[in-house]
Amino acid sequence: MVFEELLRQRAAREQRRDRMVRTGRQIVVLGLFICLLGLLYSLYKVMGSAIDDVQSGWPVIGSILPGSDDLRMPPVLDIVGGIFEEPRGTDEPFWSIVGKEAAFTLREAAVGFAAGVVVGLGIAIVLTTSGRLERALVPHVIASQTIPLIAIAPIIVIWGRKSFDFLPFEWQDWMSVSIIATYLTFFPVTINGLRGLQSPRPENLELMDSYAARWGQTLWRLRLPASLPYLFSAFKIAATASVVGAIVGEISAGVKGGLGRRVLLEAQRYTTGPERLYIAVLGAAALGIFVFAAISSIEYALVGRKGRETVT
Amino acid sequence: MSDTQGSMDAHRLAVEIRGGSKIFNLGRHNEVKALTDIDLDIGQGEFVTLIGPSGCGKSTLLRLIAALIDTTEGTVLVNGKTADAARLDRDYSMVFQRAGLFEWRNVSRNIELPLELMGWKAADRRQRSAEMLELVKLDEFARHHPAELSGGMQQRVAIARAMSFHPKLLLMDEPFGALDEMTREHMQHELLRIWSETRITVVFVTHSIAEAVFLSTKVVVMSPRPGRIAAVVDNDLGERTEATRDDPAYFANITAVREALRGGH
Numbered sequence: 001m002v003f004e005e006l007l008r009q010r011a012a013r014e015q016r017r018d019r020m021v022r023t024g025r026q027i028v029v030l031g032l033f034i035c036l037l038g039l040l041y042s043l044y045k046v047m048g049s050a051i052d053d054v055q056s057g058w059p060v061i062g063s064i065l066p067g068s069d070d071l072r073m074p075p076v077l078d079i080v081g082g083i084f085e086e087p088r089g090t091d092e093p094f095w096s097i098v099g100k101e102a103a104f105t106l107r108e109a110a111v112g113f114a115a116g117v118v119v120g121l122g123i124a125i126v127l128t129t130s131g132r133l134e135r136a137l138v139p140h141v142i143a144s145q146t147i148p149l150i151a152i153a154p155i156i157v158i159w160g161r162k163s164f165d166f167l168p169f170e171w172q173d174w175m176s177v178s179i180i181a182t183y184l185t186f187f188p189v190t191i192n193g194l195r196g197l198q199s200p201r202p203e204n205l206e207l208m209d210s211y212a213a214r215w216g217q218t219l220w221r222l223r224l225p226a227s228l229p230y231l232f233s234a235f236k237i238a239a240t241a242s243v244v245g246a247i248v249g250e251i252s253a254g255v256k257g258g259l260g261r262r263v264l265l266e267a268q269r270y271t272t273g274p275e276r277l278y279i280a281v282l283g284a285a286a287l288g289i290f291v292f293a294a295i296s297s298i299e300y301a302l303v304g305r306k307g308r309e310t311v312t
Numbered sequence: 313m314s315d316t317q318g319s320m321d322a323h324r325l326a327v328e329i330r331g332g333s334k335i336f337n338l339g340r341h342n343e344v345k346a347l348t349d350i351d352l353d354i355g356q357g358e359f360v361t362l363i364g365p366s367g368c369g370k371s372t373l374l375r376l377i378a379a380l381i382d383t384t385e386g387t388v389l390v391n392g393k394t395a396d397a398a399r400l401d402r403d404y405s406m407v408f409q410r411a412g413l414f415e416w417r418n419v420s421r422n423i424e425l426p427l428e429l430m431g432w433k434a435a436d437r438r439q440r441s442a443e444m445l446e447l448v449k450l451d452e453f454a455r456h457h458p459a460e461l462s463g464g465m466q467q468r469v470a471i472a473r474a475m476s477f478h479p480k481l482l483l484m485d486e487p488f489g490a491l492d493e494m495t496r497e498h499m500q501h502e503l504l505r506i507w508s509e510t511r512i513t514v515v516f517v518t519h520s521i522a523e524a525v526f527l528s529t530k531v532v533v534m535s536p537r538p539g540r541i542a543a544v545v546d547n548d549l550g551e552r553t554e555a556t557r558d559d560p561a562y563f564a565n566i567t568a569v570r571e572a573l574r575g576g577h
């Protein structure tokens with residue numbers, strides 16, 4: 001008995017530690033992965049310059065693959081250094097500038113994501129009400145994604161400036177970018193949501209019928225909880241897509257203040273600081289990873305852990 | 313007022329089917345005559361089993377009583393009203409072969425599901441679910457999730473969920489079909505204990521002759537293509553104990569049901 005109690009205490013301790021260890025391990029893996037990328041990048045540069053020294057115009061590196069000179073591929077140390085440098089004309093380190101712009105883009109993406117979840121889930125719920133409606137509308141939902149994002153972005157910004165006067169608040173350009181992000185977000189939510197809402201077994205639906213449950217009760221107590229695993233895999237896709245949508249939206253609609261604008265700007269003045277473009281792109285990647293991780297941890301809190309003890 | 317209602321119910325049949333028939337996909341190429349010409353009376357407090365070969369329409373009959381599907385012809389009355397009115401009044405509850413618990417809810421919250429749908433207050437729900445857990449002897453598992461329970465325990469939770477709002481009628485479709493022999497016998501005793509404690513009316517579908525005879529007061533033998541009632545075997549064995557399984561009367565009724573099943577072919 002005493003022994004069992006000891007085991008129980010140890011299991012509780014391990015459980016508490018488990019979560020931290022898991023997060024820690026993920027961070028270490030991510031760090032190692034970044035280091036590995038940096039190493040490969042540097043190796044490629046070393047190889048390229050070694051070849052250049054022997055004979056210029058080697059047929060692979062420099063003609064088929066990108067050249068490895070410092071303009072085209074700034075050294076890793078330059079990139080790391082650039083993070084902390086203050087660009088000319090500012091008194092702020094570059095990481096802080098990019099960070100603020102990432103926050104601006106994150107706001108666009110988050111609002112777009114939230115709207116996309118609402119719209120996407122709304123469509124999925126409406127489609128669940130009837131098989132005929134589903135067959136009629138799903139092809140249109142799919143077709144909506146074949147319209148190129150870059151083409152619609154300027155239209156949405158112009159609409160936003162011209163025709164949203166009826167709103168109680170002043171419409172701002174970043175909100176138009178959110179609409180563009182919504183356009184990319186709602187699709188996976190609708191498709192996966194539809195599958196999830198239809199996932200309960202027939203006998204569970206019959207069970208609800210036998211209790212004379214109203215349609216809304218069945219939705220709230222059976223269909224929606226059953227669709228959570230499906231929805232979260234959609235949310236993870238949608239969250240990263242909302243960041244992509246926000247950046248592409250900023251670039252193609254010419255909205256200032258976010259990462260998209262930064263990427264455009266640093267591309268234009270590339271020769272005076274190639275490492276800054278790399279940093280801006282890395283910032284965008286980090287933002288994508290961040291939103292993915294955020295959704296994953298919400299998923300873990302909401303649908304993880306339950307059920308049988310996992311045997312590893 | 314509810315008292316007179318109760319005594320009126322006692323005189324009414326729990327289930328009354330007249331000329332019931334069911335044809336699936338009527339008029340289409342995949343038309344199936346699932347049931348024809350069913351006449352069946354089930355009195356209050358009876359324990360009736362439906363038995364017959366696979367595909368003879370046992371589940372269909374149960375779904376007709378539950379008003380989950382409509383009859384093609386004939387009438388189904390439950391407690392003196394139409395089956396659908398009985399459904400909306402929550403006169404009955406169903407238990408399926410698969411326990412069908414909601415895996416995201418713990419045991420207690422699973423049992424509370426029908427009570428939530430009926431708008432019970434949280435405290436009342438909590439209390440009733442505790443009573444039900446006691447009834448099926450699972451008090452210690454209130455906060456466990458279904459995946460942490462054995463198949464037999466899950467089925468007991470399903471029974472507790474079905475009984476939670478004290479329905480007058482329990483419709484069970486092969487509830488013990490997926491259980492091993494030992495668990496199954498144990499569950500049979502549990503069900504009979506609950507039945508004698510609550511005097512609920514039970515309609516129970518099974519494939520097992522022994523189970524039908526051990527459990528019920530009346531065995532309805534069905535035959536296939538088209539599904540109909542071949543015979544009704546009255547099965548008055550008195551109070552069931554372990555000794556019942558060795559009782560000559562028990563074996564005699566098993567033989568009677570078996571012969572009725574053969575005659576149906």
Ligand SMILES: Nc1ncnc2c1ncn2[C@@H]1O[C@H](COP(=O)(O)OP(=O)(O)OP(=O)(O)O)[C@@H](O)[C@H]1O
Pocket residue numbers: 336337344345346364365366367368369370371372373539
């Ligand atoms: N929803 C449905 N649509 C079409 N045909 C159906 C449907 N449900 C049942 N049937 C048909 O009705 C007949 C009776 O089916 P039912 O499920 O009632 O049989 P059963 O006696 O319960 O069989 P089992 O013992 O295998 O469960 C079968 O021929 C089946 O194909």
Ligand SMILES: [Mg+2]
Pocket residue numbers: 370371372485
């Ligand atoms: Mg069946």
